[in-house]
Amino acid sequence: MKATVTVMLKNGVLDPQGKAIAHALHTLGFSGVGEVRAGKVIELELTETDPAKAQAAAEEMARKLLANTVIESFRISLED
Amino acid sequence: MKATVTVMLKNGVLDPQGKAIAHALHTLGFSGVGEVRAGKVIELELTETDPAKAQAAAEEMARKLLANTVIESFRISLED
Numbered sequence: 001m002k003a004t005v006t007v008m009l010k011n012g013v014l015d016p017q018g019k020a021i022a023h024a025l026h027t028l029g030f031s032g033v034g035e036v037r038a039g040k041v042i043e044l045e046l047t048e049t050d051p052a053k054a055q056a057a058a059e060e061m062a063r064k065l066l067a068n069t070v071i072e073s074f075r076i077s078l079e080d
Numbered sequence: 081m082k083a084t085v086t087v088m089l090k091n092g093v094l095d096p097q098g099k100a101i102a103h104a105l106h107t108l109g110f111s112g113v114g115e116v117r118a119g120k121v122i123e124l125e126l127t128e129t130d131p132a133k134a135q136a137a138a139e140e141m142a143r144k145l146l147a148n149t150v151i152e153s154f155r156i157s158l159e160d
Contacts (some may be wrong), residue, residue, distance in 0.1 A: 006121055021122060024145055031135065034125035041086055041121045042101060045114035057110065065104055 001046055002079045005059040007067045008039035042066050051078055082159045083138040084124055088119035109118045122146050131158055 009015050015037050022036040044061070048054040057074045067074040089095050099109070102116040111114040134147050138156045147154040 003104045008121070008123070018122075021146070024126075025141055028141075028144060030141055031125040032137065033125065033141075036125070037123045039121045039123070041088070041119045042098075043088070045106075045116070045121070047112040048113065057112065061105055061108075061110055061113075064108060065100070 001049060001051070001054050003042065003044045003046055003054055005042045005049070005058055005066050005074055006064070006075045006077075007072050007074045008037055010071055010073050013071045022044050026069060027065070039072075040066075054078055081126055081129060081131070081134050083134055083158070085122045085124065085126045085138055085142050085146050085154055086119060086157075087122070087152050087154045088117055090153050092150055093102070108112055119152075120136045120146075132135045 009018075010039055016035040017038040021038060022033055025036070027035045043056060046054050046057065055078060056078060058078075062074040062076065063069060097118040098116040101118060102113060105113045105116070125140060126134050126137065128137055128155065135156060135158060138158075142154040143149060
């Protein structure tokens with residue numbers, strides 16, 4: 001099954017990449033854009049077929065490698 | 081409303097970041113991991129309240145700035 005891990009900077013952590021994107025969008029004439037946050041997404045193909053175990057494995061991967069949990073939060077979604 | 085733009089390398093385009101993550105996960109002992117693809121996610125706060133217009137605006141932003149459509153594909157999801 002496929003696990004998608006989305007990693008974003010926590011609220012309150014300065015996001016210069018998001019700020020740069022917002023500035024570039026305004027420069028390109030997109031006026032209705034407020035805050036922009038940039039993050040990472042990692043799609044993992046897992047051999048595990050049990051959703052609960054796949055979720056637990058993906059969470060462990062996120063905590064150990066994919067996210068820096070001091071400044072980043074992550075969410076996981078699963079698909080067959 | 082909030083638009084989330086997810087940008088991934090197209091299938092067939094080599095993804096060295098994904099390969100590196102897969103290798104690191106194997107080194108850490110996660111054995112049930114197959115292909116890994118890495119991408120970007122950009123969360124945009126839009127003043128637009130009409131979903132169709134917000135979708136169109138986010139698509140234009142993705143094509144003009146957020147994604148390199150030669151090698152990357154994008155998908156958009158909207159939330160109130």
